[in-house]
Each structure stands twice: as structure tokens, then as C-alpha cells.
């Protein structure tokens with residue numbers, strides 16, 4: 001019992017360190033350096049550290065203990081970039097929103113990865129896309145407004 005908790009806490013600590021490392025890198029690369037940000041590998045890392053816990057490594061989702069997690073692989077909802085951006089910004093049902101955990105650049109990277117790697121929508125989502133959708137919404141954590149017609 002005691003052992004279980006300490007390993008969970010160790011994992012939580014590792015995620016925090018990871019996120020700090022990723023944000024540091026996002027800041028470095030947004031300074032206009034000549035080497036472009038490694039958006040694909042950054043998106044992959046974020047997926048593996050955060051999304052995979054619920055959506056599974058193969059993005060096929062899962063069920064169990066009352067929580068039904070939808071597949072992200074082969075998911076036609078992802079065709080519209082705004083769909084995944086909105087979910088990352090606002091959360092939905094059992095999924096948290098990520099505005100306090102990820103920067104717009106990181107949300108763009110993971111959205112690009114999920115759309116391109118697990119689906120065949122290779123057009124990248126940019127930080128500006130995330131900010132534009134954020135500006136059209138009324139802040140994080142409000143009820144799902146995907147059907148509000150915007």
C-alpha cells in the first residue's frame with residue numbers, strides 16, 4: 001500500500017519535471033532561433049506523458065470503471081482542427097482542459113501529432129490556430145459549447 005502511493009507520487013513528480021522541460025524548450029524556440037521547434041517529437045512526448053494515460057499508447061481508447069475513453073486513432077472528428085483544439089481548451093465530460101498545463105504551442109504540437117500520426121490529417125496546427133480558437137471561446141472550463149454554432 002505504502003509502496004504503491006510512493007510510486008504514484010514519483011510518477012507525478014516526473015510529469016511535472018517533464019512539463020517544465022517542455023515549456024522551457026517551447027520558450028527557447030519561440031525566441032526566433034534558426035533551428036525550428038521539433039513540433040513532431042514534442043507532440044509525441046506530450047501525448048506519451050499526458051494523453052496516453054487515458055487514450056492508450058495506440059490511441060484506441062479504452063473503457064473500464066465507468067469511464068469510456070474514445071479512440072483518437074481513425075477518428076473522423078479530428079478532420080476539423082477546431083474540434084481537438086476546442087477539447088484541449090475546454091475539456092469535455094471526463095476529459096480535463098489543458099490550458100493550465102500546456103502552452104498554446106504545446107497544445108498545437110500534440111494536436112498536430114494526434115491528427116498526423118494516428119490519422120491522415122497531416123496539415124499542422126499552429127500556435128496561432130490555438131490562440132484563434134481560444135479567442136473565439138469564452139474561457140476554459142465552461143460547459144461544452146461545441147454545439148453553440150461558432
Ligand code: HEC
Pocket residue numbers: 046047050051052053054055067068069070071072075077083084087092093094095096098110111114
Ligand atoms: C484523464 C483522462 C484523459 C486525458 C489525460 C486525456 N483525455 Fe482526451 N478524453 C477523455 C475522455 C473521458 C473523453 C470523452 C469525453 C466525452 O466526450 O465525454 C476524451 C475525449 C477526447 C477527444 C474527443 C474525441 C471524440 O471524438 O469525441 C479528443 C480529441 C481528446 N480527448 C484528445 C486528448 C488529447 C490530445 C489529450 C492529451 C493532451 C487527452 N485527450 C488527454 C479522457 C482523457
